[in-house]
Amino acid sequence: MNLDQADIDYLSGVCHEAGRAILEVYESDFAVEEKKDASPLTEADLRAHRIITGRLRERWPEIPVLSEESASHKAYEERRGWTRFWLVDPLDGTKEFVKRNGQFTVNIALIEQGRPVAGFVYAPVTGVLYHGSVGGAFKSEPGSEPRRLPCADPAPESTLRVVGSLSHQSPQMLEFLAEQKLKHRHVEFVPMGSSLKLCLVAEGAADIYPRYGPTMEWDTAAAHAVVNAAGRRVTHHDSDDELHYNKPDLHNPWFIVR
Numbered sequence: 001m002n003l004d005q006a007d008i009d010y011l012s013g014v015c016h017e018a019g020r021a022i023l024e025v026y027e028s029d030f031a032v033e034e035k036k037d038a039s040p041l042t043e044a045d046l047r048a049h050r051i052i053t054g055r056l057r058e059r060w061p062e063i064p065v066l067s068e069e070s071a072s073h074k075a076y077e078e079r080r081g082w083t084r085f086w087l088v089d090p091l092d093g094t095k096e097f098v099k100r101n102g103q104f105t106v107n108i109a110l111i112e113q114g115r116p117v118a119g120f121v122y123a124p125v126t127g128v129l130y131h132g133s134v135g136g137a138f139k140s141e142p143g144s145e146p147r148r149l150p151c152a153d154p155a156p157e158s159t160l161r162v163v164g165s166l167s168h169q170s171p172q173m174l175e176f177l178a179e180q181k182l183k184h185r186h187v188e189f190v191p192m193g194s195s196l197k198l199c200l201v202a203e204g205a206a207d208i209y210p211r212y213g214p215t216m217e218w219d220t221a222a223a224h225a226v227v228n229a230a231g232r233r234v235t236h237h238d239s240d241d242e243l244h245y246n247k248p249d250l251h252n253p254w255f256i257v258r
Contacts, residue, residue: 001084001110003118003133007059011108011120012129012140014055018048018106019124022091026124032098044097045069048090048106056086056108063110066246068218076248084112087245089218093194096166102126103166103193109221114244119225121195130199132229139203149230150204158185163206165213166193172212172254198223201257202230209257210237217250227257 003011025044033041049069056065066074067088079085086108091097093104102125110118110133118133127142130149137149155161160180164173180187190206198220200206224234224243234243237254 001112001117003110003135008131008133010055010059011118012122012131014052015106015108015120015122015129017055018051018090019122019127021047021051022097022104022106022124026097026100042091042094042097045091045094049088052088052090052106052108056088060086066218068216071216071218071250079246080248082111082246084110085246087111087116087218087221089195089222092219093196096193101166101193103196105194105196107195107218107222109218109225111221111245114246115242116221116225116228116245119222119229121199121222121226123196130202130223130226132202132226134229137202137226137229137231139199149202149226152204154204155188155207156186159188160184160186160208161188161190161206163190163192163197163200163209165197166191168213170212173210176210176212195219195223198227198234198257201232202227207258211252211255211257212237213254215252215255217245217247217252220252220255221245232258 022044030042049067053065053067063084064082065086089107091104092107096103106122108120109116121130129140131138138146139149140146197209201209227234234255234257237256243255
């Protein structure tokens with residue numbers, strides 16, 4: 001399914017609506033619960049989930065929706081026949097939300113035959129929206145016209161910019177950085193939260209993002225679509241195989257964005 005401009009405008013509006021609901025909680029004295037996997041859950045996640053799933057079903061009632069907040073109710077026996085579906089993370093980067101550092105996003109992806117064909121990544125605090133589909137990848141900032149990705153200034157030839165987690169660095173990441181320092185005169189580490197890490201590679205503000213840690217399909221799908229539309233790739237860390245979606249197990253393998 002190719003999204004036309006009306007579809008893109010609609011999905012952008014859904015992202016902004018969910019973002020406003022998230023900011024209402026963000027600016028309050030919110031409570032934090034724990035899900036079964038011990039990850040934090042706030043009222044913001046749930047409000048954004050209800051808005052996004054409702055709006056998607058209003059416009060595309062024939063396309064199923066898999067959201068992080070509904071994942072436990074979508075067994076593979078139900079999902080396995082899906083050739084097209086929406087994959088949603090209503091609030092990616094809840095830990096960053098709880099820390100109030102602004103580096104969290106609303107993620108909406110359209111998956112077809114296991115591949116992300118369109119994606120929207122919206123950062124409510126900054127108002128920056130990334131979106132990518134068959135027509136290309138774009139970055140929209142408040143008060144400015146959308147810019148086609150990549151749009152960042154390239155790094156000096158001798159510098160490698162490596163983006164990674166703001167919250168923690170795995171031993172594998174530290175090893176990767178040490179290896180790159182043997183190959184490049186300068187290695188710059190760019191810390192960032194949520195799916196914005198993939199978007200930095202898509203826009204050209206970082207050169208590579210190796211992920212050595214657990215992620216779920218909804219964490220990456222929307223930004224993966226943006227990366228693809230910008231001419232970059234998201235592959236397994238040890239092969240050239242692209243990440244695949246709607247697997248029986250919704251965990252991603254380790255991967256590299258470049």
